Amino acid sequence: MLLLLAAATCPLTGCREPRADLLQGYVEGEFLYVGAPRAGQIVALAVARGTQVKKGDLLFALEDTSEQAAESEAHERLAEARARLADARKGRRPSEIESLEAQLKQAQAALALSEREMARIERLVGTGSVTEEEFDRVRSSFDQNRQRVAQLLADVETARLGARVDQIAAAEANVAALEAALERAQWELNERRQTAPRSGMTFDVLYRPGEWAPAGSPVVALLPPENIKVRFFVPEPRIGEVRVGDEVRVFVDGVPEPAAGRVSFISPRAEYTPPVIYSRQSRQKLVFMVEAAFEPEVAETLHPGQPVDVRLR
8 A cells, every 4th residue: 555655646746766776966066266467456357156258258357557568668669669670671762872872973973074184194194304203193093083983882782772781680580579569468468358268158257346465366256067076986886887978867946957968087996995905895885086077058957055856867
């Protein structure tokens, strides 16, 4: 009569599974703690407990006056270095080159006059109508004008070439060094604003705006759905049945349908181990911790600390 009564009342009480086949466990969450690499005062907090965030969303910001100033300085230094490099690659300004070319034409005209005078003096030297002193003066003037033309030709060519190769290489190296300094300044500025590395729920906020957060100290604790899992314990006689990847069903109080998951980890060590001897009776007390993972949409329905029952499939 008791068995018949139990069978008749089972549908009324919502019996879901034979208890002998269920294993005890609980929901576990592996939290993701987000902090700042450097200390600073929190000036903005973009999340609160329970807030759902997506990857890349702003979590909090630290005071960044010094970092902004450093980035602006790096910008200006890099702009100056790039301008110097561009100037070194170019020749002189067109007006300067035109001035040198005009001087060259004057020198060439003076050289032509010296040539004609030199030729006339050479013809008169043999007649005795020109002194040696006059001849030396004309020849010296001719040599000076010729050297002046050669100098101005070299100046014009140099003005059109620009800076030397080693000077340009030095300017390029300076630009590369300042580009790296700007990247560092931008990185340090970005580190003052921490974003969510993964999507999930804001589990806890450990500091408030106006408080001083030490370097490396967690400010926000996130709980990504993929970090939610179920830990349950399998008796030693049944651990041989469990394999990584096996399907499991997780029953939660108040939820009519079980959650489907798969075994993701089997502990290699037993718990509650007897001190010395493994008799058949003591082996029945051994249990192994097993973890099951879920799809993100399933994991979002579970809550850390929640007791569950697990059925192996």
